[in-house]
Every structure is written in structure tokens, then in C-alpha cells.
Amino acid sequence: MNEITSIDVSEIGTSEIYQLLTTAIAPRPIAFASTIDKEGVVNLSPFSFFNVFSANPPILIFSPVRRVRDNTIKHTLENIREVKEVVINTVNYPMVEQMSLASTEYDKGVNEFSKSGLTPIDSIKVRPPRVKESPVSFECVVDNIVELGNEGGAGNLLISRVVYIHIDNKYLDGNKGLETKKLDHVARMGANWYTRVTEQSLFEIPKPIRNKGIGVDQLPKHIFKTDIFSGNDIGRLGNAEKKPSEEDLDEFQKKSSIAQILKIRGKDEKIAQLHKTAKGYLQKGNLDFALKTLFSDGL
Numbered sequence: 319m320n321e322i323t324s325i326d327v328s329e330i331g332t333s334e335i336y337q338l339l340t341t342a343i344a345p346r347p348i349a350f351a352s353t354i355d356k357e358g359v360v361n362l363s364p365f366s367f368f369n370v371f372s373a374n375p376p377i378l379i380f381s382p383v384r385r386v387r388d389n390t391i392k393h394t395l396e397n398i399r400e401v402k403e404v405v406i407n408t409v410n411y412p413m414v415e416q417m418s419l420a421s422t423e424y425d426k427g428v429n430e431f432s433k434s435g436l437t438p439i440d441s442i443k444v445r446p447p448r449v450k451e452s453p454v455s456f457e458c459v460v461d462n463i464v465e466l467g468n469e470g471g472a473g474n475l476l477i478s479r480v481v482y483i484h485i486d487n488k489y490l491d492g493n494k495g496l497e498t499k500k501l502d503h504v505a506r507m508g509a510n511w512y513t514r515v516t517e518q519s520l521f522e523i524p525k526p527i528r529n530k531g532i533g534v535d536q537l538p539k540h541i542f543k544t545d546i547f548s549g550n551d552i553g554r555l556g557n558a559e560k561k562p563s564e565e566d567l568d569e570f571q572k573k574s575s576i577a578q579i580l581k582i583r584g585k586d587e588k589i590a591q592l593h594k595t596a597k598g599y600l601q602k603g604n605l606d607f608a609l610k611t612l613f614s615d616g617l
């Protein structure tokens with residue numbers, strides 16, 4: 319059994335909760351938010367309490383929190399209370415240092431476009447400008463501000479409806495869609511850590527939404543009596559759309575390697591060899607053969 323640390327939230331302070339939440343809930347995408355006050359002074363700041371919450375209407379939500387140290391609010395929130403518009407710009411690796419610079423707590427009235435050296439471009443439907451260097455910029459109207467509390471650390475949900483989108487063509491694939499591999503996105507982790515989405519860190523999992531997986535409860539029970547299969551192996555096997563049929567198995571068992579294993583007299587040894595072979599197929603990405611191997615001892 320793993321040893322577990324359990325915490326009653328009422329017994330720890332806000333800074334500690336903040337650290338725990340922002341380290342555990344990671345990576346978080348970054349909304350690089352451009353806003354404007356009623357005098358027309360522009361502000362640009364990053365927020366990683368951010369995500370997409372709806373496609374119809376298209377809604378992005380981010381949250382400037384009340385400062386824990388003195389319970390003051392951020393200029394971004396002040397601006398949005400005055401002018402309910404924001405451009406949410408995405409952040410990728412080539413601009414990450416300039417984004418970080420823009421998070422400096424400059425005095426009100428300081429335009430972080432000038433401080434960070436990023437380029438403002440006029441928006442089409444809203445007053446705040448967008449960031450030229452960002453891969454994608456979403457012009458938004460803020461429909462709602464939900465204050466989550468009055469004390470330091472309290473979030474303010476800025477429910478932002480996308481009205482116009484700008485995409486830098488260099489991040490498009492051949493079909494005018496965005497290409498994940500090209501985006502070079504960064505995301506915020508706990509403390510001062512960031513992560514970068516490189517080709518090496520990306521992997522795909524076939525979606526089990528349209529095609530129902532059989533579920534791990536349909537797999538042969540003997541696979542749970544060994545630790546050769548990881549949770550991911552078992553998840554992948556349970557994602558198969560159907561069990562192999564008798565005919566599939568008859569055909570498959572003619573393969574010499576499986577035929578040899580099935581001749582082994584000792585049941586435990588036979589199962590162990592089937593497991594080893596199935597694991598090998600899984601490692602090569604051959605789910606079909608892995609499944610047939612595991613069911614070869616009987617359906």
C-alpha cells in the first residue's frame with residue numbers, strides 16, 4: 319500500500335493550498351490577456367487559471383486572483399470591470415520569456431507590450447489589441463464576472479465569449495486546421511516550472527468514444543494475477559472493440575510461436591509464456607495479437 323498524506327483544507331493556510339493546487343493541477347495552459355481601461359490604457363498579463371469550457375457558445379474562462387499578500391486585485395480585472403472585452407492570446411516557446419516579463423507587477427498605466435517588446439496589433443471587434451507573436455488570438459466579450467470570494471487568493475472567473483479568431487498560418491496543417499506538432503506550446507507547472515510540448519513529449523491514444531471498448535472486466539482473469547501488465551497495458555486491452563472470435567483464435571493459434579506455448583503442459587508456465595508474448599505484442603503496438611494471445615488459453 320502507498321503511504322498517503324491526507325489534508326483537511328481547513329487546517330492549512332492559503333499559500334500552502336495555492337502551492338498544492340498549482341503543483342497538482344498541471345500543466346495549465348496560459349491565457350495571455352490583453353485588456354484596456356476606459357481611458358484607453360492597454361494591459362497585457364498571463365493567467366494560467368485558464369481553459370476552454372464551451373464550444374457553442376465558444377467560452378474561455380480565466381481567473382485573476384486577489385493577491386494573497388495584500389488582498390488587492392489585478393489591473394486585468396480592474397480593466398475588465400471598466401471595458402468588458404479581452405483578447406486571449408496563446409503562448410508558445412519562442413515567446414515564453416517575453417510572456418514571463420509581462421507578468422511583472424508594473425504600476426497601473428504601464429503597458430506591458432512596451433515592457434516585453436511584444437507587438438500590439440489592432441483587433442477587429444474589440445478594443446484591446448492582440449499579440450502579433452502569439453500562434454492564436456481570441457477576441458472575446460466578457461459576459462460575466464463571477465467573484466469567488468473577498469479574501470486574498472479568491473479567484474474571479476472572467477467568462478469570455480470568443481467573437482473573432484486570428485491564427486498565424488505557420489501553425490496550420492494542410493486542411494486549415496491547427497497542427498499540434500507545430501504549435502510548440504508551453505504550459506505552467508507548480509512554482510517556477512514550465513513544460514514545453516515537443517514532438518518527443520506527444521503521444522496519441524485512439525478515442526474510445528464512438529467505438530465502445532470491451533472493458534477490463536471482459537479480459538481473462540489470469541492477467542490480473544501477475545504484475546507484468548501495467549495499468550496502461552490493461553487499459554489498452556480493455557479498449558479493444560471486441561473479444562477475438564473462436565475462428566480468429568483457431569487461425570491465430572496456427573502461428574508457430576503460439577502453437578509451441580499451447581503445448582506446454584504446466585498451466586502456470588503456459589500462462590506465463592502467453593503473458594510474456596502478449597506483453598511483447600503490446601510493446602510493439604499490436605493490440606490485436608496481444609488480445610488473441612491472452613485469449614488463447616480459452617475464451
Ligand SMILES: Cc1cc2nc3c(=O)[nH]c(=O)nc-3n(C[C@H](O)[C@H](O)[C@H](O)COP(=O)(O)O)c2cc1C
Binds near residue numbers: 362381393394506
Ligand atoms: C505563466 C503565468 C501564469 C499566471 N497565472 C495567473 C493566474 O492564473 N491568476 C493570477 O491572478 N495571476 C497569475 N499570474 C500572475 C500575473 O500574471 C501577475 O500578477 C500580473 O502582474 C498581473 O498583472 P495585472 O495586475 O497587470 O493584471 C501568472 C503569471 C505567470 C507568469
